[in-house]
Amino acid sequence: MRDVIRQAVEVFPNIVCVDDGSTDNSVAEAIAGGAVVVRHPINLGQGAALQTGLEYAMRDPSAEFFVTFDSDGQHGLEDAFAMVERLAHEPLDIIIGSRFLDGRTKPGKIKKIVLKLAVVFENVSTGVRLTDAHNGLRAMNRAAASAIQIEQNRMAHASEIVAKIGQNKLRYAEHPVHIIYTDYSRAKGQSVWNLVNILNDLIFK
Amino acid sequence: MDNQIIIKIALIAALAIFAVFLMLPGSGARHLALRRLSMIGLFAVAVVAVVFPQLINEIANAVGVGRGTDLLLYGLIVVFIGNSLAASRRNRHMERELTQLARAVALADAPGHTGRGSERR
Numbered sequence: 001m002r003d004v005i006r007q008a009v010e011v012f013p014n015i016v017c018v019d020d021g022s023t024d025n026s027v028a029e030a031i032a033g034g035a036v037v038v039r040h041p042i043n044l045g046q047g048a049a050l051q052t053g054l055e056y057a058m059r060d061p062s063a064e065f066f067v068t069f070d071s072d073g074q075h076g077l078e079d080a081f082a083m084v085e086r087l088a089h090e091p092l093d094i095i096i097g098s099r100f101l102d103g104r105t106k107p108g109k110i111k112k113i114v115l116k117l118a119v120v121f122e123n124v125s126t127g128v129r130l131t132d133a134h135n136g137l138r139a140m141n142r143a144a145a146s147a148i149q150i151e152q153n154r155m156a157h158a159s160e161i162v163a164k165i166g167q168n169k170l171r172y173a174e175h176p177v178h179i180i181y182t183d184y185s186r187a188k189g190q191s192v193w194n195l196v197n198i199l200n201d202l203i204f205k
Numbered sequence: 206m207d208n209q210i211i212i213k214i215a216l217i218a219a220l221a222i223f224a225v226f227l228m229l230p231g232s233g234a235r236h237l238a239l240r241r242l243s244m245i246g247l248f249a250v251a252v253v254a255v256v257f258p259q260l261i262n263e264i265a266n267a268v269g270v271g272r273g274t275d276l277l278l279y280g281l282i283v284v285f286i287g288n289s290l291a292a293s294r295r296n297r298h299m300e301r302e303l304t305q306l307a308r309a310v311a312l313a314d315a316p317g318h319t320g321r322g323s324e325r326r
Binding site: 018036038039040041042044048051052055056059060151153 | 300301303304307308310311312314315316318
């Protein structure tokens with residue numbers, strides 16, 4: 001994780017890591033890598049951590065663009081950089097990474113089916129047309145970051161973000177990204193069981 | 206046993222009301238009032254059942270349930286489900302407030318901005 005952040009700092013000087021009640025040495029790793037760490041006093045979940053990170057970043061008035069990415073090294077820096085470049089030059093509020101726009105990413109068979117089902121669900125329920133439902137790599141401007149207030153503390157935040165893009169009529173686009181499935185990210189990644197939990201969180205608000 | 210339809214309709218209606226209740230956003234005051242009213246109603250029913258045990262049997266027969274104890278069991282199940290739904294709803298509400306509190310604490314404890322240009326998570 002330290003290496004992930006150390007490389008990222010080269011491209012993006014301001015990196016916020018949210019410590020969501022971790023018990024391992026990842027806080028020390030993040031600080032050693034050169035990130036600012038914001039610490040949740042209790043464990044709240046990934047969606048809550050994203051929202052905290054965005055709120056912290058938005059406090060810097062000079063910050064124009066905001067990138068969310070997972071700290072386990074599954075996202076490529078060059079993809080993130082290209083997304084910010086597009087935000088700066090195209091009339092867009094938010095760019096979402098998609099692993100299905102080119103052939104670089106090789107997800108497992110079950111994972112692929114689950115993700116495709118989630119895409120269909122989101123397209124129907126939000127009216128926003130995307131090809132990948134749960135991609136953690138996103139780049140947005142201040143208008144989008146302010147409009148998207150994540151209330152889903154756990155994994156359902158990805159669907160919530162898509163829904164808010166539709167509700168706030170944000171100008172969105174997708175960008176092909178490469179997900180590197182390392183053993184670490186696979187172990188930390190979502191199990192298919194989470195589909196049940198996500199649907200539950202979305203239906204019972 | 207052809208009047209069993211009455212108890213079926215009553216039970217399904219009760220569950221349907223719970224489902225609607227779950228989907229409605231609902232104001233705090235109305236929910237609290239409804240909770241208290243149903244609590245009072247529950248007490249009243251319990252008192253009546255204790256004072257006139259025969260009455261429960263008669264009601265049970267009238268709606269197509271064999272014995273009064275069966276009717277009480279059905280009632281208990283409905284109340285239990287309703288209570289579980291109300292509790293989980295309250296739980297979600299509290300979780301949302303806890304999140305806001307925890308986030309405020311996290312941001313208050315966070316280091317200040319260095320202002321090195323663009324900002325990331």
